[in-house]
Amino acid sequence: MNTTLNITQPQTLTVGLEPLSIEDVVRVAQAKCRVALPEQQDWRDLIQKGADFLDTLLQEEGVIYGVTTGYGDSCLVEVPTHQVHELPLQLSRFHGCGLGQNLDLVTARAVVITRLCSLARGYSGVSLALLERLVWLLNENVIPVIPSEGSVGASGDLTPLSYIAGVLVGEREVYYQGKIIPVQQVYQQKAIQPLTLRPKEGLALMNGTAVMTAIACLNYKRAEQIAQTATLVTAINVLALEGNPTHFDEVLFAQKPHTGQQKIAAQLRDWLNSEVQTAHQSPRLQDRYSLRCAPHVIGVFEDSKVWLRQFIENELNSSNDNPLIDPVNLRVLHGGHFYGGHIAQAMDSLKIMIANIADLMDRQLAQLVDHKMNHGLPRNLTGATAERLPLNHGFKAVQIGVSAWTAEALKQTLSASIFSRSTECHNQDKVSMGTIAARDATRIIVLTEQVMAALCCASIQAIHLKQLAQQLSPTLRAFSAWTLHSLALVIEDRPLQTELQQIVDRFAHFELSNADWMQQQEQLYAG
Incomplete structure (x- = not known):
């Protein structure tokens, strides 16, 4: 499994204002660009209004699902005010039961950018600090190790997304510099404190479709x-x-x-x-x-x-x-x-x-x-x-x-x-x-x-x-050359496993579906 990606491209993708495309997710997943949040004050004010509204509700002792109540069928269980701030951490911990093969580094990066895209829309009640930490994870290539199995796809990808929440609070493991290590080691090395999740932030991170959408x-x-x-x-x-x-x-x-x-x-x-x-x-x-x-x-x-x-x-x-947190009309929307x-x-x-x-x-x-x-x-x-x-x-x-x-x-x-x-x-x-x-x-x-x-x-x-x-026509000659880059024609029988796998691996670069690449190859062979 590839556990190393170098973010060397100068391009930056801003997340939070304009919709992202599939190609944007793939670029970030493959570490071909950096990520940033908008500088516009109105966007930052929108994020803050959602977080502030939640604080106001808590001060007024309002009932908010997943903030002052338990989760799922436990929504009738009231959480005392003095324990509200512990609830997000508990949520991340009891969902840490994923099994199966871990998502590879590219897929895990895709999950992080997908979750960031959703939360940065401003309707999840999360803080700017949480969004900034997700950006930091991507740009520093400190990526949660996420088991692939354990989600039924509603309430979202709870268990696999708990591994992002766990990393933010200083628990679980990450891909970092070609290794899998406890995230706490990275935080210590970089003198960074883990986040303390605010009320609703554990739920906001985990109760969504980021894993399935990224894949x-x-x-x-x-x-x-x-x-x-x-x-x-x-x-x-x-x-x-x-x-x-x-x-x-x-x-x-x-x-x-x-x-x-x-x-x-x-x-x-x-x-x-x-x-x-x-x-x-x-x-x-x-x-x-x-x-x-x-x-x-x-x-x-x-x-x-x-x-x-x-x-x-x-x-x-x-x-x-x-629930969603409407920062404009100041409402809690359960759906x-x-x-x-x-x-x-x-x-x-x-x-x-x-x-x-x-x-x-x-x-x-x-x-x-x-x-x-x-x-x-x-x-x-x-x-x-x-x-x-x-x-x-x-x-x-x-x-x-x-x-x-x-x-x-x-x-x-x-x-x-x-x-x-x-x-x-x-x-x-x-x-x-x-x-x-x-x-x-x-x-x-x-x-x-x-x-x-x-x-x-x-x-x-x-x-x-x-x-x-x-x-052959220029395009087919280009395709032939692309294949022969990994294949020697079979005259005498030999094992072909290595050559076949090399071509499979090269598919990951999407070369043959890249219009610019194809045009270049056609021009190369036109003469």
Whole structure:
């Protein structure tokens, strides 16, 4: 697991006034920018008004859920005034029961910026000092270690978010300088005092959807990378398998007006070299579905990006704890904004879209390696000489691996949100399961990235075996070069694990879904 990130970029993202985008979260998660709070006095006054209003209510001995009462089903338990300030600490401690694999450093950073985004809207009643400490955590790269399991997605991500609250008060562990250490050591080293959480601040930190939303942001960008790569691979495989380019005809796709699907078809038209393709076209009139219907499969995600982004970014830029503190009209608003239903729906849907792309790629690879349907390519895409051919098996085992990864991805697609169950003495009697849905989606994405790595290698191997590499369009030549940066063509059998994993790791940079990068590569190879 990577536990080291260096914040070297001078750019600063200001959090608290303008809505954040998925890309903003990813930039902060990858430590590509620093974070700041607004300097505007009206924003700072808004934050202070919420905190002051809570203080006024306490002085007047008002009843405030989670401030002068217990939590959840314990809301009828009154907390004496002299114990009110201990309640946030108790909340953070009894929720420290998370298990499972820890979120990696990038994901944990995404969680912190996502929670900061919500609290900085000014409707959670937290102090400026708390917001400043969250900013400090990100800029100093002192990041809470957060177990991934233990949230049902309402009341928000209580247990995993308790690890942020715990770090703020000087408890739990953090990622710091490539190690996992107690946060108290960092505070001592930097001569910084832990925070004492004010009334409501423990609840504000923990009673929200930051974990599922942060994971959703990262999943969305990784899914974009997968869709982009799948389209590139499909174009290569149309050439390698002597496919029919007219399957992506503009007039044909105008008759089925899904704009995302049309975009994928247009990319395939642009990226395919029509003269070469016509010269090598198979006598088969219609290609098998995994080539012919690729825009219809990948296009489902492309068309869904609009509503997926809307769901994720609306949640990201919401105040999603309970109760909310209205700093304008000075009211306490009890509700259920901690419910992660939109993220659950987005992630349950994304799971199916991405697993379908894995299945599409699995079927394309099955064509490439099978001499009965690969139009003259060697068995299993081996590059061995005739003398060495009996000993070599090329991509045979890779195809088995792809089949296994695809099957596991498909198995994971069962909706998590339908498994709501009553918890916490039937107070939380309908829950979103949004965090489990997001984690499931991450697992499917990882498996599909493994499938994509294998397809990158196999498709480029195939195009070189057909001696078409120099006739590729600029974009496909760029894709070939990107793959060959990690792959040596397979002539004699060798273990491919390291090369496959290197390509999987490079997907994390989102290179192939970066329009600027693609344009640069096209220009590089245009000559």
